[in-house]
Every structure is written in structure tokens, then in C-alpha cells.
Amino acid sequence: MHIFPFVVVAWIVGVGLYGLVTSRHLVHQIVCLIVVQSSTYVLLLGVGYVSGAVAPYFYDIPLHTPAVDPVVQALALTDVVVEAAVTALLLSFAIQAHKRFGTLDPQELAELKG
């Protein structure tokens, strides 16, 4: 049984989470969150893969050629859109945090009150 792609998923999640935990900069932390989220692309496409199948586009290939699952690919698109939206919002929060407290270190921000 091939599980290698799913091991890659866990690795990407782990690397991203490690970055989140040890980060000393909010922008770096946001990038780590993007890394964690990008694992879901690998997971979605890995779940829908069919050995030896083509992409689900039947423009120049005959109908009923075995193709991979298009449902998870559509979900990956949603995933990308949500990631873009979340990243934009988090970055603007980071800008406001820096304006207000003069620091982007999560450790120092946690110590501030108010």
C-alpha cells in the first residue's frame, strides 16, 4: 500500500506547526500558517488520485477515459481562495499590531495588556 503522499502531508503539517510554535515574528508566523494549510492541497489531491488516470478534462481525450476525482480538485480551489482571504486579513492585523504596540514578536505581544 502506498502511503508516501500522506506521510508528506503529515511532514508539511509538522514543519509548519513547528514554525508556528517557535516563531518570533508575526509575519513569519503567518507564512508558517500558510505552510500548514498547503498540506491540505497535497491531502485533497492525494485522496482523489487514481493510478494511471488522466486529469478530468475531456477536451482532447475521449470521454470515459479513467480520470482522477474532480470533486477534490474543486475543493482544492476553495482551499486556495480561503487561504488568500485569511492571509490578507492576518497580514492587515499584523500591520495594525505593529502600529499599536511597535513590535511584531508574539512573545512580547502576549505580555502587553490592552
Added chain:
Amino acid sequence: MRPAVRRWVFLIAGAGFVAFYLWGLTGLPGFGNYPGPYGDIINSVAVAQTKATGVVSAINFEYRGFDTVGEEFILFVAATGVSTVLRHLRGERDRSALDEALDRNAPPTSDAIRMVTLLFTGPTVVIGWYLASHAQTSPSGGFQGGVVLATAFILIYLAGQFLVFERVSPVDVTDAVEAVGAAGFACIGLAAVGLGLAYLSNYLPLGQTPGAVDSSGTIALISFFVGVEVAASFVLIVGELLEQTLLVRQESR
């Protein structure tokens, strides 16, 4: 929590996660053994039902069209949210670097950058529209095309300066374009209700040749409006972030 303690907590939790994950993997069918049935069913019926050869677009704009309305409004709300979060705080006003050092001129953009961006802006617009208008044919669609279109505006910013970027994409106009894109999608769906069909039913003629530009009815039309909306959203978000770094300054006391 001290960083070292935090790292240990993470490593212990991570070991637990890995153990459970590996245990969970043993129950999966394994990579490449897709169990179905949804993907296989949709692959076999989508082209005949929608006359779109891009099955992913057919799913996005037809089978789960209602979901995609929500997805589009996520971007819409994000753009609104960024503008709200980045509104001018008390004691802030617009000042470019030029206003702060009147005796010094900003270094001009290098000719190499100007030439390259000038060369790429046109093709970028063409590729963006091509992607946004061929959702039914090939791996493309409004979301991808919209992002590429927004890149054209960022190229203009690179070639000139922020003020040129603002002149070619004034916030009011971009706002309106974004609203038209979002409302267009919702109204195509409502028109189906007006015709006595379910929301977002495909009521336009599907055409004869699968994958042709005039095929697949509302899929192509929705993709066009999504492209408009996504491009405007990204231009708004990028514009807001650029404005923060380039224009907004604390009032000097």
C-alpha cells in the same frame, strides 16, 4: 511559557499526532486506489449534462454552484475586512515619502524594470481574460483568471509608482467593479428562480460542441463574473496593503 518548554510540549504533542495519524492511515484505501463513487459518476455524466469539457469547472459553477457563491463572497468579505482593519487610525494621515523629504527626489524606477513590466502587462491581461473566459474548456476559470488579471495592476505599480497604480485603479471604481462581479453571480442564480427553476439552474442554451466558447450555458457566464470579482478584490487588497507601507504615516507631534 518559555520557548524551550513550549518546544517540548510541541514535540510531545507532535509524537502523539504522528502515532494517531499513522494508525489512521492503515485504514485508508491507499494512494491511487480511489474508492469512488462520486468522482467517477461525475466524470462520466458531466460532459453530456453540461457540455463543459472541464469537469472541475462544471462542478464549481454548476453542480456545487451555490457553494461557489459562498466562496466568492468569502473573498468579497475579506476585501471589505482588509479595508476596515486598515482604516486610518486617529493621528494618521496620508504622506508619501516625497512629502517627507522635499529636498530629495525619489530614485527613478530603473529602465530595465519599466521595460519588462511594460512588455508583460499586455500579455498578462490577455492571459487573464483567456483563463476567465475558458472555464468550460480547459483547466482555468474565473478564480485563476481573476488573480492573473490583478497581477497586471501590480505590474503597473512596479513600472510606475503607487500614485499611478491608484490612478489606473481608483478605489471607488474598483469597489463598484467588485460589487458588480459579486452581484452578477448572485443574479444569474436568481434569474433561474425567476424562470421557475431551482437557484443557479443552467437555463442558457448549452451549445452543440462540448468545450466550445459558446457552450455550457451559465458556466461560462458565471466564470466571467467571478473573474471580474476576484480581480477587483485582489487589486483592492493589494492596494490597501501598499497604501499602508507607502502613504500612511503617524502624525508628527
